[in-house]
Amino acid sequence: MIVCVAVVGHQSFTEADDALKLHHIVHCSLDVVDERVNNPKKSGPLNESFLGLLCPPENYKVYGYLTNTKVKFILVTTDLDVRDADMRNFFRRFHSAYVDAVSNPFHVPAKKITSRTFAERVSTIVKSLG
Template sequence: MIVCVAVVGHNNNPLYLQSFSDDGNTLKFHYIVHCSLDVIEEKVSNSRRAGVNLNETFLGLLYPTEDFKVFGYISNTKVKFVMVTTDQDSRDADLRNFFRRLHAAYVDAASNPFHVPGKRITSAVFAEQVGNIVKSFGIPAPV
């Protein structure tokens, strides 16, 4: 189950963070997302040092915590997408599809002529799209 989704700008400024947890403690998700930025930067800089062109935007598992797993994705414009989940078994294909859909929703929101680049995304349409994407991935597979 997805408990948090975040979009972070290329200057590591938070553009959007939505918690889907029932406990109402969004501060811990801010902390988890903030910690994930270090891992994202490390993965990107390691690929540059190795001389590998980072064409793959899906970064995979950034790090696990006791209760959560944190996954990441980075766009060509260095906008970072972070997902925090409680699922122990997540398939890469599903995660890639989730991030592609989230990226597409972000592009739509950022393409709005009233959106100021680099500022928080306050669009209700974007929030609804993110909620719909999370709901479509939050349904457990039948056993």
């Protein structure tokens, strides 16, 4: 089950709907994203937005995705048996939802996304993956 989806912009943290621990997990996983972005040599070339598994699967699996504008999507799931392809697909759909949300002229960039439609779309995507 996907327990947490987070959008992390340059500085702001926008969407998560669960416990403190998940906040910690998401926050810590940003270090991995930084590491991957900053040391592309060590971890292989970074030629796609999908970052794959970020943290060792302990109780959760943490997947990451980085848009061209350096907005990070982090997904935390308790399902230890997920396929990368599913995750890729999920992030692709999530990304387009995000793009639609921030294209709203009333959205102020780098601020919290308040759109209810976005929230609904995200829950739909999350549910579709189980």
